[in-house]
Amino acid sequence: MTEGAPLVAMAGIVKRYGGVQACRDIDLTVQPGEVHALLGENGAGKSTLMRILSGDITDHDGRVEVDGEQQRFSGPADARAAGIAMIHQELDLVPALSVTENVFLGRELRRGGRLDRRAMAQRTAAVLARIGVALDPARPVERLRTGEQQLVVIAKALSVDARILIMDEPTSALSTSEVDRLFGVTRELRRDGVGIVYISHRMDEIARIADRATVLRNAEVVATFDPRTMTTAQVVEAMIGRPVQQVFSTPDTSSGEELLRVEDLAMRSRRLQPGRRDPDGISVTVRAGEIVGLAGLLGSGRTELLETLYGVGSPGGTTGRVVLGGTAATPHGARQALRRGIAFVPEDRRLAGLVLFHSVLANTVIASLGALGRLGFVSARREWRAAQDSAARLGIKAAAISDAVGTLSGGNQQKVVLGRVLRTQPRVLLLDEPTRGVDVGAKAEIYQLLGELAGQGLGVLLTSSELPELIGVCDRVVVLRDGRSVAEFDTEQAGEADVLAAAMGEKLAAAGGPQ
Amino acid sequence: MTATLTPAPERESDSRRSPLAWLVRFQSVLGLVVVFVGAILFSPTRDGEIIFLSGENLTNIVRAVSEIGIIAVGMTLVILVGGIDLSVGSVLSLAAVGSAVLLVEDQVPLVLAVVLVLAIGLGFGALQGMASTLLGIQAFIVTLAGLSIARGLARLWAGGQAVPIAYGSGRGEAPVAFSLLGERTFNGIVPIPALIFVAVAAGAMVFLRVSAFSRHVYAIGGNEKAARLSGVPVTRVKITVFAVCGLLAALAGIVHAGQLNQGSPNDGIGDELDVIAAVVIGGTALSGGRGTVLGTVAGALLLGVLNNILGLNSVDSNVQLVIKGLVIVAAAAVQRFAPRT
Numbered sequence: 104m105t106e107g108a109p110l111v112a113m114a115g116i117v118k119r120y121g122g123v124q125a126c127r128d129i130d131l132t133v134q135p136g137e138v139h140a141l142l143g144e145n146g147a148g149k150s151t152l153m154r155i156l157s158g159d160i161t162d163h164d165g166r167v168e169v170d171g172e173q174q175r176f177s178g179p180a181d182a183r184a185a186g187i188a189m190i191h192q193e194l195d196l197v198p199a200l201s202v203t204e205n206v207f208l209g210r211e212l213r214r215g216g217r218l219d220r221r222a223m224a225q226r227t228a229a230v231l232a233r234i235g236v237a238l239d240p241a242r243p244v245e246r247l248r249t250g251e252q253q254l255v256v257i258a259k260a261l262s263v264d265a266r267i268l269i270m271d272e273p274t275s276a277l278s279t280s281e282v283d284r285l286f287g288v289t290r291e292l293r294r295d296g297v298g299i300v301y302i303s304h305r306m307d308e309i310a311r312i313a314d315r316a317t318v319l320r321n322a323e324v325v326a327t328f329d330p331r332t333m334t335t336a337q338v339v340e341a342m343i344g345r346p347v348q349q350v351f352s353t354p355d356t357s358s359g360e361e362l363l364r365v366e367d368l369a370m371r372s373r374r375l376q377p378g379r380r381d382p383d384g385i386s387v388t389v390r391a392g393e394i395v396g397l398a399g400l401l402g403s404g405r406t407e408l409l410e411t412l413y414g415v416g417s418p419g420g421t422t423g424r425v426v427l428g429g430t431a432a433t434p435h436g437a438r439q440a441l442r443r444g445i446a447f448v449p450e451d452r453r454l455a456g457l458v459l460f461h462s463v464l465a466n467t468v469i470a471s472l473g474a475l476g477r478l479g480f481v482s483a484r485r486e487w488r489a490a491q492d493s494a495a496r497l498g499i500k501a502a503a504i505s506d507a508v509g510t511l512s513g514g515n516q517q518k519v520v521l522g523r524v525l526r527t528q529p530r531v532l533l534l535d536e537p538t539r540g541v542d543v544g545a546k547a548e549i550y551q552l553l554g555e556l557a558g559q560g561l562g563v564l565l566t567s568s569e570l571p572e573l574i575g576v577c578d579r580v581v582v583l584r585d586g587r588s589v590a591e592f593d594t595e596q597a598g599e600a601d602v603l604a605a606a607m608g609e610k611l612a613a614a615g616g617p618q
Numbered sequence: 619m620t621a622t623l624t625p626a627p628e629r630e631s632d633s634r635r636s637p638l639a640w641l642v643r644f645q646s647v648l649g650l651v652v653v654f655v656g657a658i659l660f661s662p663t664r665d666g667e668i669i670f671l672s673g674e675n676l677t678n679i680v681r682a683v684s685e686i687g688i689i690a691v692g693m694t695l696v697i698l699v700g701g702i703d704l705s706v707g708s709v710l711s712l713a714a715v716g717s718a719v720l721l722v723e724d725q726v727p728l729v730l731a732v733v734l735v736l737a738i739g740l741g742f743g744a745l746q747g748m749a750s751t752l753l754g755i756q757a758f759i760v761t762l763a764g765l766s767i768a769r770g771l772a773r774l775w776a777g778g779q780a781v782p783i784a785y786g787s788g789r790g791e792a793p794v795a796f797s798l799l800g801e802r803t804f805n806g807i808v809p810i811p812a813l814i815f816v817a818v819a820a821g822a823m824v825f826l827r828v829s830a831f832s833r834h835v836y837a838i839g840g841n842e843k844a845a846r847l848s849g850v851p852v853t854r855v856k857i858t859v860f861a862v863c864g865l866l867a868a869l870a871g872i873v874h875a876g877q878l879n880q881g882s883p884n885d886g887i888g889d890e891l892d893v894i895a896a897v898v899i900g901g902t903a904l905s906g907g908r909g910t911v912l913g914t915v916a917g918a919l920l921l922g923v924l925n926n927i928l929g930l931n932s933v934d935s936n937v938q939l940v941i942k943g944l945v946i947v948a949a950a951a952v953q954r955f956a957p958r959t
Contacts, residue, residue, distance in 0.1 A: 413847075415847060437846060437848065441849040449844075455847055456847070458840030458841040481833065523848065527849070
């Protein structure tokens with residue numbers, strides 16, 4: 104890391120949203136060739152700060168200098184002209200447009216006044232190849248899975264040839280091998296003198312890639328660490344302002360009767376959907392009091408399995424058996440699943456989990472209205488009590504339960520979704536990436552809750568792209584590959600390497616888990 | 619019970635309940651007040667008396683908007699689930715024709731005729747809801763087709779021209795009771811159609827407050843996928859909402875026939891636009907999930923007051939159209955400032 108003139112110097116940055124202070128007097132520098140990690144709980148001000156740097160927010164106080172020259176961006180295009188590109192946490196893609204069209208959106212290549220489609224397709228293919236992604240550039244983005252869309256967003260930012268690159272949780276939906284490739288590209292960029300701001304919740308990634316780590320809390324800088332020497336405990340303490348013991352683990356509970364048994368489940372979609380990996384021979388059981396993890400790379404069919412078990416996968420016929428509480432049950436839609444005691448938390452809470460502009464209350468009770476009144480009527484008082492009860496039980500931090508759920512942090516939003524499904528009194532919980540985009544503190548709380556629920560006799564089947572979490576939290580991990588269950592490990596005996604090897608299909612002697 | 623929530627740091631919990639936010643929230647009611655006060659100021663006078671404020675004029679306003687208002691209550695539900703119903707003007711006409719033909723030509727007893735006509739509206743709406751949900755066609759397209767179909771059916775049923783309604787007990791005469799729709803009650807003060815409108819709106823407001831169904835309606839409009847995953851019977855709720863809208867359009871058609879003493883297959887053309895305007899001025903988001911019946915009532919009355927005062931001042935009807943359009947744009951512009959998440 105060079106200690107010469109910084110590439111970016113932000114000084115005294117202040118930004119308020121009404122009564123909410125998002126940044127108060129923040130200083131931040133990025134050197135050429137430096138990867139500067141930004142850490143902090145959701146709502147700590149990281150995203151706001153970076154939206155200021157990328158010209159997305161313009162009404163702020165304080166100075167922004169690039170190459171020693173003060174800048175006052177009037178918009179993202181302005182910042183882009185100064186060499187700044189941002190990979191947004193929200194996948195800002197146009198669903199109906201192709202990969203190429205998205206990559207070149209707003210700066211289409213032209214030749215003789217007409218769009219130069221061939222050149223754009225070639226350059227898109229080149230940048231995709233650079234991050235090692237085999238995607239058809241002509242495919243509409245809406246037909247890609249979330250992880251693939253994230254790779255497109257990364258490709259889009261890389262194609263700009265930026266001198267300053269901001270990555271806001273770029274790996275939240277990526278598989279391990281994709282993360283490795285992204286880091287390879289990041290190191291190349293660093294060698295070329297590009298300054299990188301890297302926002303992430305993943306401590307291991309920051310230790311691998313970052314040169315400096317700055318922690319924000321309550322809209323202020325509270326600590327700066329050297330990633331090579333920092334410990335997780337130090338960082339988490341700085342982020343949440345109090346010491347923590349063990350972050351992710353749940354007590355082992357003795358497991359009881361079998362709640363869910365899936366035998367050789369396969370499903371044939373009536374309509375072929377590119378990018379979907381429907382179950383093609385999956386066996387897994389969940390007992391009362393057990394937390395079972397589903398591991399697998401992107402596209403291994405984890406989401407599709409949970410959707411199929413909830414009865415909301417793509418329409419088509421299934422083979423194999425699903426046995427629920429001792430009786431065979433063909434999954435058929437959310438209502439039936441909820442009646443049978445199965446609840447599902449989808450991967451993307453913004454798209455599929457919540458009505459963001461509705462209140463915490465409305466979002467909490469929508470799945471359990473029948474229990475809050477009779478004959479189709481709902482008691483407003485019982486509704487309010489129920490929501491208040493869920494909010495208290497899950498530790499949802501909101502000024503009032505009448506607040507729009509979209510104003511809460513990611514972790515609190517996820518707790519609202521969990522509160523809602525728990526109000527349906529499920530026996531089996533299907534959770535798809537329940538801690539994605541959730542800050543460390545809320546993550547620990549969510550896992551603690553899952554532990555308690557298992558202790559009460561619920562069965563939990565959950566996916567996560569973060570292997571250490573999966574192994575720390577689950578009693579067993581089932582590994583999926585290409586829509587098949589290929590291995591199963593007891594997490595007492597197996598480690599990350601075993602699970603990863605099975606997920607990637609390496610025939611390692613160590614990966615000899617029971618089939 | 620005390621609140622058990624921890625306030626989020628640096629968050630003024632009352633920031634979104636500021637006076638401005640409050641103004642925006644009740645913008646349609648306030649808009650109505652503004653237009654109302656403006657109408658008083660610009661009202662012509664007779665013998666020193668403000669004509670606009672006379673009891674007869676005020677009740678006339680409510681009567682004039684009653685048909686649009688009744689339908690707008692149904693349209694509010696449709697728009698809340700993220701749909702739209704363009705067929706309501708044609709369904710109104712179909713129901714008016716149906717009332718006249720059944721009562722006068724077919725000599726169907728009054729109650730049965732009303733029930734039949736309402737059932738036609740309900741069924742027509744339900745069919746549109748099914749076509750939209752089960753076939754996966756956008757509501758705009760389905761109800762655009764419905765607009766054409768209902769108009770065609772009305773003309774076929776009426777034989778191409780208006781069916782006049784005469785009252786009496788003889789052949790070719792409708793029961794006298796039907797003519798009540800054109801009259802006033804409470805010492806001749808309150809027009810019956812206005813009473814029906816107020817009853818429908820009040821019923822809807824109460825229903826939206828207390829029913830599980832209404833929570834489903836808002837959830838579907840807010841995020842259909844999330845609603846479906848939460849176990850909301852999305853298809854059933856949407857079909858029901860379209861059926862209710864068709865039913866209310868038919869009710870407005872019956873009122874229409876009673877007021878004009880005829881069933882004309884050429885009435886109600888363009889009514890869907892006035893209805894949608896009332897809903898939009900009332901603050902309901904066309905994208906769904908956000909809005910109130912109270913706002914819609916205020917929106918309908920606002921349009922009524924506007925028409926009335928422009929009429930009292932003998933403003934050219936074409937100028938009226940321009941002003942109405944500007945008011946719709948203004949209402950939509952104010953909504954841009956609504957507090958967002």
